[in-house]
Amino acid sequence: MKYNFAILGAGSIAQRMGETVQKTDIVNGYAVASRDLSRAQKLADKYGFDKAYGSYDEMLADPAVDLVYIATPHVFHASQIEQCLRAGKHVLCEKSFTINADQARRVTALAQEKGLLLAEAIWPRYMPMAKTLREFAAGDKIGKIHSLTANLGYPVYHRERLHDRSLGGGALLDVGIYPLTFVSLILGDEVTEICSSAKLSETGVDTFENIVFTYASGAQASIFSSVTCPTDRRGVVYGEKGYAEVGNVNNYEYLRIYNTDHELIEETLCPPQVTGFEYELAACAEAISNGWTQCPDAPHEMSITMMELMDKIRSPWGLEYPEL
Ligand SMILES: NC(=O)c1ccc[n+]([C@@H]2O[C@H](COP(=O)([O-])OP(=O)(O)OC[C@H]3O[C@@H](n4cnc5c(N)ncnc54)[C@H](OP(=O)(O)O)[C@@H]3O)[C@@H](O)[C@H]2O)c1
Secondary structure: OOOEEEEEOOOHHHHHHHHHHHHOOOOEEEEEEOOOHHHHHHHHHHHOOOEEEOOHHHHHOOOOOOEEEEOOOHHHHHHHHHHHHHOOOEEEEEOOOOOOHHHHHHHHHHHHHHOOOEEEEOHHHHOHHHHHHHHHHHOOOOOOEEEEEEEEEOOOOOOHHHHOHHHOOOHHHHHHHHHHHHHHHHHOOOEEEEEEEEEEOOOOOEEEEEEEEEEOOOOEEEEEEEOOOOOOOOEEEEEOOEEEEEOOOOOOOEEEEEEOOOOEEEEEEOOOOOOOOHHHHHHHHHHHHHOOOOEOOEOHHHHHHHHHHHHHHHHHHOOOOOOO
16 A cells, blocks of 8 residues: 655655655655745646645645655654644654754653654655665674764755754764664664764854763763864774775765775665655655554654753754744
């Protein structure tokens, strides 16, 4: 069975999801909802969706909608997730999942109470390379891992939702979540110490930051994220018998493993993809058909843990977001 898929918020990332739905056979592109009907209509027409709605409420009142993809700025996620769940819809919500861990706990509890799927659209978690990375981390190809470094940055600060604190602006929640995800896949989440330093903008959001995690194992991770400059997007893992390089922690391209003589001993390439969003869509379709409230690749506990980590990272910066 193909589930009827609706997009809530017809902005930038909704385009990529529209394209994914159109080019794959995973869900049925059913509806687009925007505060502006013409914007919804334009996106629906472009990607072959059946219906366009000029309000989210109208779309949520349509009993034919099965699964809603929330594609709005972070501050709206928690309240919109609740709206969707209360309307009886399954939900796939963009990252960052919510604005803080309390909200993440609240919405995941509601999904479980309602028996509906709630999944975070943190797409690298669903990619085949995530499994490759977990297996690599569990293996012994580079010996005991001592350290890791990962970065992600784009010069996107000029965009309203990235510099406006009231929309959840800043680098950590928007791009920092990707190197954090990479680090989590390799080293897990038993972080015992967090040190960080952020550069805050005149609007009070973090334009870039350096973060160091120390783990119970003694390993350390060093993360850089930025909304003011482009970075090489690499992740590098250092072990006692060699090191490994991952291309693009935003959308994994390859895993290359080197020995102590800097010789390439193994390379795994990311399989060809449509847009990279097809894996999260397929995971949602599988979860709904099995009656699951969460996707095994990105369970609720993971979303809560990542929000807890980001709460702890930004707390010393004095960066707080409004709760809608
Ligand atoms: N997975 C990825 O690779 C990826 C990439 C980029 C972004 N994202 C995530 O996707 C989400 C949306 O990002 P985006 O770049 O698509 O955002 P965007 O284009 O700035 O906005 C998306 C939609 O959100 C609503 N919106 C924007 N500003 C609003 C405001 N001030 N008040 C009320 N509603 C507002 C609008 O919906 P209407 O159409 O209804 O007006 C807009 O069309 C973010 O959480 C971001 O982190 C994910």
